[in-house]
Amino acid sequence: MTEIRPGVAVIVLNFNKREELLACLASVGALDYEPYQVVVVDNASGDGSAEAAAEAFPHYHLLRNETNLGAPLGRNRGEAFVQAQLAADYLLFLDNDTTVDPDFLGHLSRALSADPGAAIACGKAYTAYPSNTIMSVGMVANLTTGAVYDRGAGETDLGQYDEAGPVDACGGFGFLVRAEFFRALGGLDGSFTPYGWEEVDLCLRARCAGHRCIYVPEAVIYHKGGKIGRGPVEAYERHKARNYITLIWRHTSPWQKLSCFIFVAIKELMNISKLIFQGNFRIIGSHFKGLFEFLLQRRP
Secondary structure (H helix, E strand, O other): OOOOOOOEEEEEEEOOOHHHHHHHHHHHHOOOOOOEEEEEEEOOOOOOHHHHHHHHOOOOEEEEOOOOOHHHHHHHHHHHHHHHHOOOOEEEEEEOOEEEOOOHHHHHHHHHHHOOOEEEEEEEEEOOOOOOEEEEOOEEEEOOOOEEEEOOOOOEOOOOOOOOEEEOEOOOOEEEEEHHHHHHOOOOOHHHOOOOOHHHHHHHHHHHOOOEEEEEEEEEEEEOOOHHHHOOOHHHHHHHHHHHHHHHHHHOOHHHHHHHHHHHHHHHHHHHHHHHHHOOHHHHHHHHHHHHHHHHHOOO
16 A cells, blocks of 8 residues: 655755755755655855756755845745645755755654654754764753753764654754644744744744654754854854843743743853853854843843
8 A cells, every 4th residue: 555645845945055055955856755845945145056056956946035034034935935836744944054864754754644743853963974973863942941952962873862752842954844833833933033043932832832843863864064063153153142042031931031040141151261261252242242132122
């Protein structure tokens, strides 16, 4: 008996990563799954990314934004195109610097289909291919301590994360979500533009709606991004700091806010001491800029 699989739209967000994008799209083209369609959302790249993708993969849909919409709104535009022009039960969101194993989508799709209470699924992510260094196996979002991080980041894979199960959140670089549920939640929140914690916000809203995020270890993905290997980047840290505070503020009760303030203050003091020792004074400044930007947003 032939297996009836849900239709999937693969939405790849790109900005100025031509070679990484082509490698990502090639891995998507090798997926052992049907039916699926591919939508490339280009955020006004200036490096020829869109042109190269159109030439190498003319059968993929290409959306070219006139300006850089950022990650949340760029992904939402891809979903809006899918809703208007294509038919899809599930949405697979990928960053342009990821590559996936051929059975990646199949494993995620089967896991979601087998679990009606799950709305979002992610796989086992390694650093840039080839690698056995874990980048993420789902995310932790502790609203009492304010700890939000990728499980297993930097660890060598020795099978310690080979058990499937629920996670607090899935990383935005590669996750599968039920299309109907994504729309019901209003998609990703543009307040997190240009990037940073928008996927965690989505997952926490899913949890509030009574749905789970699940981790599927058989689904393997490689991701070049992340702090592992590249270290902190000034602009990135500023946006992440501002949006982190926004995330915590939105999803915590009054007593959790107080608890998070204590834990986060201690952690940040330790982080600042480390950055001072390393001489990364600009990164310290970027954290304070992020805090000030949040406070300005909160003004009546």
